[in-house]
Amino acid sequence: MRRTIRGWGPPLLLISPSLILIGVFVYGLIAINAYTSMTDMHTAAQTTGRAPVAFVGLANYWDLLGSDSFQHSLKNLALYTVVFLAGTMVFGFLWAWMLDRPVKGEGVFRSIYLFPMAVSFIASGVVWRWLLNSNTGDKASGLNRLFQMVGLDFLQNGWWNNVNFGITAIAIPAIWQLAGYVMALFLAGFRGIPEELREAARIDGASEWQLYRLVVFPQLTPIALSAVIVIGHMSLKVFDLIMSISKPANYQTKVPAIDMFLFKSEYDYASSAAVGVILLVIVAILIIPYLVHVARSGRR
Amino acid sequence: MEAQTIMRVHRRYAGVLAGIAVAGLTLMGCSSGDSGGGDTATESTSGSATDTAGAATEVEVFTWWTSGGEKAGLDGLVSVLAEKYPNVEFINGAVAGGAGSAAKDLLQSRLQANDPPDTFQAHAGAELDDYIAAGQVEDISDLYTEFGLTDAFPADLLDLLTVDGAIYSVPANIHRANVVWANPSVIEAAGLDPTATYATMADWFTALDAVQASGKTALSIATTWTQVQLLETVLISDLGPDAYNGLWLGETDWTGADVTAALEDFQKLMSYTNTDRDGLDWPDALGMVTSGDAAFNVMGDWAAGELDAESLTAGTDYIYFPVPGTDGIFDFLADSFTLPVGAPHPDGAKAWLDVVGSLEGQTAFNKAKGSIPARTDADPMEFNEYQQSAIKDFGSDTIVPSLMHGAAAPIAQLNAISDATSKFTTGGSDLATFQSELAASAG
Structure with a gap:
């Protein structure tokens, strides 16, 4: 008994501060948030305790999920995530694949692709708001003007001002910023594949395509999975980019995180908390299978 | 033996260290939690101490x-x-x-x-x-x-x-929210009389058509909140002050035919506006008027301060008049x-x-x-x-409260109206849906 305490005690004591802090400030607050989302705290008076707050179960969730505008936000989020994920993965992989060959000035290219990641979403958003100006024709500016100058007039469009697909234009700056990061991940993956494996494959008579399909790609799978998880959860939390390119009140670029902010500012804490829980569940759906997968492969 | 003692000492030491770490973190938590209120707390004690002495505060x-x-x-x-x-x-x-x-x-x-x-x-x-x-x-x-x-x-x-x-x-x-700011040279270039005022929305549409035909933006506007402000001035213009006030007091029916007519006018006005509106804020939209890209802009009279700052003169560089149909009404x-x-x-x-x-x-x-x-x-x-x-108008006009600027409706209703307006102006809903959403916002 004493032995077990001696064995477990000090380590437990050492990690207990972080355990307690995380317990209170992360899980405790998640619990409070979940409780708030199941009350009818929709007005200012209720938030200060001057009006009674009642438990309403899942009513707020049904209201939210049943409302057109929240469905629009969820649809926007899904669209954005798909485009952002696909864009970063494709560009990240392409750049890594090109840089993996012996290139002159590889370091320079690597830096150029990685640099956008160092810019904050708010700062790049301000510039992209100018680039993604939705005027076309005589009054065009930004990218639309550029299209005119190079004779690609037909490419002019309203960017994020389309009510159905506008959100995908917001993914363009996001891809620009994060594709370099995915490139760095893939590049590390490429470099981690021993040269001997490729040589062995070549000696066995594999074509370049077979070499990639059968030797390189399988070894890149864990990297790709990590990239999907990192980019995917960033995508679900998108907020700052939309705040600086569009405005929170603009319907065409609404996502759940923006709804959460707006509900909070109108003292509708219950709906705001419910949106928070919905976002948490969506992120969990993405991340928990990954954690399970990692834990399993760790045990192997 | 020797090694074991050292180990034990180490372990004990580790325990103490961990304890210190816990205490330290807790203290840090407390102090950081307090730092926001800390200075105000000292302020208030020092303040009240001197207040009672009747001296400085x-x-x-x-x-x-x-x-x-x-x-x-x-x-x-x-x-x-x-x-x-x-x-x-x-x-x-x-x-x-x-x-x-x-x-x-x-x-x-x-x-x-x-x-x-x-x-x-x-x-x-x-x-x-x-x-x-x-x-x-x-x-x-x-x-x-x-x-x-x-x-x-x-x-x-x-x-x-x-x-x-x-x-x-x-x-x-x-402040007054129902003011049109206009560029007289753009209006003149469109073949219109810059000194003309417009009694109704319909009169104004004729002028807006003429400007649009001349290739300029007829009415410049910015992001959602300026669109809501335009909507409120159209409602005042078409419904009149009493029915407009009734919207906020629950006495005017949002689903009525007169509201529908006002929303139709709003829809028509929006068709004269610049397409990049949602990315702009009000100074940008006002700037389109002063730079000669647009003829009219509806904005509150804080625009006058902005125009003053650019050293522009009323009458020559810009003109102003109440939103058509709201003469004698002060949207405050x-x-x-x-x-x-x-x-x-x-x-x-x-x-x-x-x-x-x-x-x-x-x-x-x-x-x-x-x-x-x-x-x-x-x-x-x-x-x-x-x-x-x-000042003269405020003394003589009928005063009505502004929706967009917090005088008419609480923030939850304003947000709901903003949402519905943005959805409508970006093409996410038709006029009937827009009207029903506005009606729903009144609760």
Whole structure:
């Protein structure tokens, strides 16, 4: 008994501060948030305790999920995530694949692709708001003007001002910023594949395509999975980019995180908390299978 | 043996270390939790100690006036405060960003945490409802009697400020939201008479058509909130002041045919606007008029301050008139100051409210900010040309509350209307859906 305490005690004591802090400030607050989302705290008076707050179960969730505008936000989020994920993965992989060959000035290219990641979403958003100006024709500016100058007039469009697909234009700056990061991940993956494996494959008579399909790609799978998880959860939390390119009140670029902010500012804490829980569940759906997968492969 | 003792000592040491670490973190947690309120706590103790001695106190004034004419106006108030109450030290609690939205967010958290400033800026009218319902602001009707404000403000305004027989704020100024700003040379180039005024929306449409045919943007507009402001002026124009007021009092039916007609006019107006509107803010849209890219812009009269700052002259560089169909109606909004419940320096706050309501304070503030005094006894000659005309109109016009600027409806209803408007103007809903969503916003 004493032995077990001696064995477990000090380590437990050492990690207990972080355990307690995380317990209170992360899980405790998640619990409070979940409780708030199941009350009818929709007005200012209720938030200060001057009006009674009642438990309403899942009513707020049904209201939210049943409302057109929240469905629009969820649809926007899904669209954005798909485009952002696909864009970063494709560009990240392409750049890594090109840089993996012996290139002159590889370091320079690597830096150029990685640099956008160092810019904050708010700062790049301000510039992209100018680039993604939705005027076309005589009054065009930004990218639309550029299209005119190079004779690609037909490419002019309203960017994020389309009510159905506008959100995908917001993914363009996001891809620009994060594709370099995915490139760095893939590049590390490429470099981690021993040269001997490729040589062995070549000696066995594999074509370049077979070499990639059968030797390189399988070894890149864990990297790709990590990239999907990192980019995917960033995508679900998108907020700052939309705040600086569009405005929170603009319907065409609404996502759940923006709804959460707006509900909070109108003292509708219950709906705001419910949106928070919905976002948490969506992120969990993405991340928990990954954690399970990692834990399993760790045990192997 | 030796090694074992060392190990044991190490372990014990580790335990002690861990204990220290826990204590340290807890302390850090406490101190960081306190640091926000810490200085206010000491302020309030020192403040109350001196208050009782009847000596110097201070006042933390929370605003979103950080630049331009707004900052100059605030400075004007501060100089009057220094004259009238030399013992009251002014602490500037201004927060910049997002036309006040950043400040309102911070204010919301401070009030929720029972850490209010001594007084804060809020739009007079329904915007205060949330603070009143939450029990965060004091009834200051007594101060109105004490400072003699009851007769200084027009009766229309006092009616709009009174909630269940109580008044919770002192207005510092009056702005008008239903003003059209126009570029006379663009209008002339379109073959129109720049001195013409338009009695109805229909008359205005003819002019807008002519401008559009000349290749310019007929009506410039910016992001959602300016569209909501346009909507409110169209509602005033088409429904008239009584029915418009009825929208907020639950007496006018949102689903009625007259509202439908107004929304149709709004839809038509939006068809004359620039396509990049949602990415712009109001100075950009106003800039399209002054630079000659657009003919008309509907904006509140803070635009006059912006135009002044660009050294433009009324009459030659720009002209202004009430939104067609709203002549004789003053779509008002007012900045006002409150006395929060639990303000650390109530005496300082009262001194501030006295200054805000005083003739000297209102004159100094509004001369710089470009708005007009809420008091009826201000001398018009102290103000510029636009302000003089606004003072004259405010004295004679019917006063209606602005929706967009917090005078007419509480924030939840305003947000719902903003949502519906943005959805409609981006093509996410048709007119019938728009109208039903507006009706639903009234609850």
